[in-house]
Amino acid sequence: MTSENIAALLSTKQGQIEIAKRPIPTPQADEILVHNKAIAGNPVDWMVRDYGFGITEYPIVLGSDVAGVVEHVGANVTRFKVGDRVLGFAGVLATSKADHGAWQTYTVVKEQAATVLPSAMAFEDAAVFPMAMATSINAFFVQFGLPRPADAHSTIFSPGTECLFIWGGGGAVAASMIQLAKALGFTVYTTASPKHHDRLRRLGAAEVFDYEDANVVNKVLDKVSSAGLHLSHAIDNTSKKDTLLATSEILVRSGGPSSKLVTLLDWPEDMPCPVQKFSFFAFTTFAEHADLAGWFFNDWLAEALAERVIVPAPPVVIVDGGIGSVIKVFDRIKAGVNGVKVVILTVTKVIVVEAQVGPASDKQVPRVKQIPAWVEGPAIDELLDELPDYANVARVDAVGRGECATLAHISASNSMDSSRPHLATSRTAASTQEQRTTFPKYGASGSTNRS
Template structure:
């Protein structure tokens, strides 16, 4: 039985500090929901950006943290496919304080909830939702401007469908980049070319990259032509700075598309129609209408994808101190003092 109160890290006001509350109410699961005791929560750049820039969140106090893994401790009305004791992972929502990860208990809807197989830890599972969702929506959402619209690789007909179609993943060692490489492999894209610090090259090749290029070296059309003569039609930009967007846009062939995790640069977006190129600005929120069914379908198969090794979680680094470690972790993310791993905390270890 879950307690009635818990420890939660609160953003008390816009631009405010993150403060630990030791008597925050534990939510009750509603219809088609479960209550999860959070064993691991991952940190994302969006968490510090909300605090620093005052974006996305309008109601305070607010709880942040979108990547969550833990144990089902209570089920709501109508829940039949999950039971108390199941190890699960899911994406929390910033605007619903019952669901985010920087607390010890949260509720999750059963439609975008997946069981963690035995070959995956809580910490690894908590690295999945946000990064995977961004890559998945970017490549497979068919809504114009929201994704590139390729067929999802979770059906037998579409698995391996895009053999011979090159894929470029900018920022391969980022969370989004790692999942983009693996999804590209499932879809059959080849070659799969990525940019990264070369210290991650072997790891990224193990995920499915065929070519790992130094992120500090110029990425030109000549570089790509030395790998493939085929026109570049598909780019996933897991970094999406002004520089990476420009590089990606210039590499695209006519009719190609680039998916970015930040807003497309206005001048490039303006040029795109005249050059027969397209942008997809990825919004990885599971409740957006254009994402709902796409994500429900993949969550229904997620356990098997992980079990078979088709999708491998990010490598993780555990920050000690439970929720008290979040501030340090967000500082490291903000200062770009992290490479190739996902930072996670264990809320149950909070003193």
């Protein structure tokens, strides 16, 4: 366990965030301690920082989305063990306890708020899910009151019968809603700007409409009618006056006044609503609906991720600098992001995927040694110690985006007894690219694949 817990501390209401050390949290009997490897930002983070709502105790650590490794389990925990790779919903918005905030090295997470990850899923991709899925299950199973499916491959509706309409499909929450709705058996219609249409169809949306189209209401209703669908459930992820009116009109004209509309924000008190209206609250799901949360996060989502019924979405954007970049993350989200999830990595990640091991004079086909590793701090040297001095490093892949250590060069000495290779820092853009590196000592080349 790393001996330090670096945290983004908000000392007072509407105060300034400072990066400081705080004690490593101790999980209670029904909690796990997660060593965070990736943390994702949400709009509510900067809103709480700026407006001070919802938090009753300071200093506080904000944030809801974590992915990492279980470091310790409480006495009553049965679903997780030390070393498990997990995603988790950090419940600070419900508890006002700093130990439950995401923006620190270690976070305490309720057992029912965590999911074991598939071995191939990167932490930064897993971090897109906690808030988005908590919001989704609150909307579907609490507000709509839908029954739970038997498993990740079972639906609750016959295909081609029920339609779910989502206003605002481009964001992270909608990406989870679309996938979950499709898994439940809904035919999903949504709105988004045209640049997101293909991506949302790949996630499972049957139809995507341009939200700026002045005739969007009639186009949605025409498509519902021609497809022979029943539409009586809708979600408004924008919740502005015009979107509320448009979404409720679609519902009342299709499913009648008994239709159910779930909104991001409360319906305005001075505006009559023609259908049943509800608001979703992700952070109350684990306290008020613990059994639902445990079923979904411990069981259903774990199976869905393993079977790729649910895939990470939207794409992530890595902000360099680890926890120290939290203010940059908050301000970037505040300025407006759409179609991506902003994430930081707390560790340097390196994986040596291929190394030719054998004396340089050996004319035989060299052995291939695979050495995967999560690397942070002194562990970099431990990784290099896995390779003998005469190793010919054929390829090195840095896994993840942002700042990653790579075997950027090797000592210029030609002696086989020279010092070990050492690491330099390489930064690349978030877009996929390949960086070629020459290793003069051994005459080999390496490539760093980044995406």
